[in-house]
């Protein structure tokens with residue numbers, strides 16, 4: 300796994316000593332290098348080659364995770380850049396491969412999975428109605444059965460649907476962030492390529508994950524509902540830490556099942572995906588303790604080894620899987636609604 304450390308604008312002086320030994324990038328110039336970097340390590344191409352890929356933002360509340368994933372009008376973030384790159388690669392490969400792209404958008408809020416593409420999602424959604432279940436196929440790839448998976452025709456329609464889905468995400472104002480995400484966001488991009496020469500089908504998945512930020516409730520000044528949200532966020536991040544601990548100390552048992560977040564990320568952390576983690580940190584001395592924790596998390600993440608495998612099947616297997624019997628297992632073969 301790879302981890303990159305990011306710090307906010309104008310922070311170089313303040314964070315220089317703290318980050319000695321870590322290669323850090325600053326907003327907004329790091330955006331320029333992101334796509335080149337992702338191209339260098341062939342992340343998007345890997346999904347076309349049948350691998351699972353995960354790009355994730357981690358860090359304390361208010362450190363710029365959502366900004367890293369979304370960006371703004373002048374500096375598009377990881378998500379819009381990934382959407383554009385997918386359709387560019389599809390175009391480049393169109394002589395020999397036919398590509399279909401589909402996507403889902405989920406949030407994990409107060410330990411409940413919510414389908415943000417569902418017409419019934421929104422701030423008052425309970426999540427229960429969707430009956431979403433986290434499953435794994437025999438290769439270890441995580442799917443969420445019951446989630447809506449929609450076809451994407453081009454990058455602009457994909458981005459439009461994605462931004463529409465985000466309007467239903469749970470956010471709240473806290474002392475640490477005017478618009479703090481109160482949920483973990485998981486965007487799944489499923490890329491299926493069929494060879495025009497021999498019919499081989501490759502299926503890759505890119506997961507874009509914007510984790511909710513860890514927070515000290517005394518600092519964020521939350522109460523009632525927002526306190527409950529903060530507790531759920533901290534609990535899930537602590538489960539994430541336990542998984543990381545088990546993986547980096549070679550323990551026989553890895554406690555993925557302790558939380559829905561770790562179940563959802565089972566293929567990305569120690570699983571079969573190629574994973575790139577952005578660790579966002581604050582330059583302020585007020586956040587020193589949280590920054591040290593984030594940096595040490597990032598350091599440990601780098602020690603995790605994933606076993607990336609390719610999802611490929613022959614024309615005949617792909618044909619068999621498209622028959623109704625297989626279609627009843629959406630977690631093995633995701634269905635369009």
Ligand SMILES: Nc1ncnc2c1ncn2[C@@H]1O[C@H](COP(=O)(O)OP(=O)(O)OP(=O)(O)O)[C@@H](O)[C@H]1O
Nearest residue numbers: 326359360361362363364365366476479480511512
């Ligand atoms: N490079 C940047 N340029 C301009 N504004 C930025 C930049 N990075 C972050 N911000 C702003 O800082 C604030 C906090 O960023 P953001 O919401 O992305 O943090 P976060 O880590 O996702 O927080 P939380 O965990 O609370 O959701 C936002 O108002 C965001 O627009």
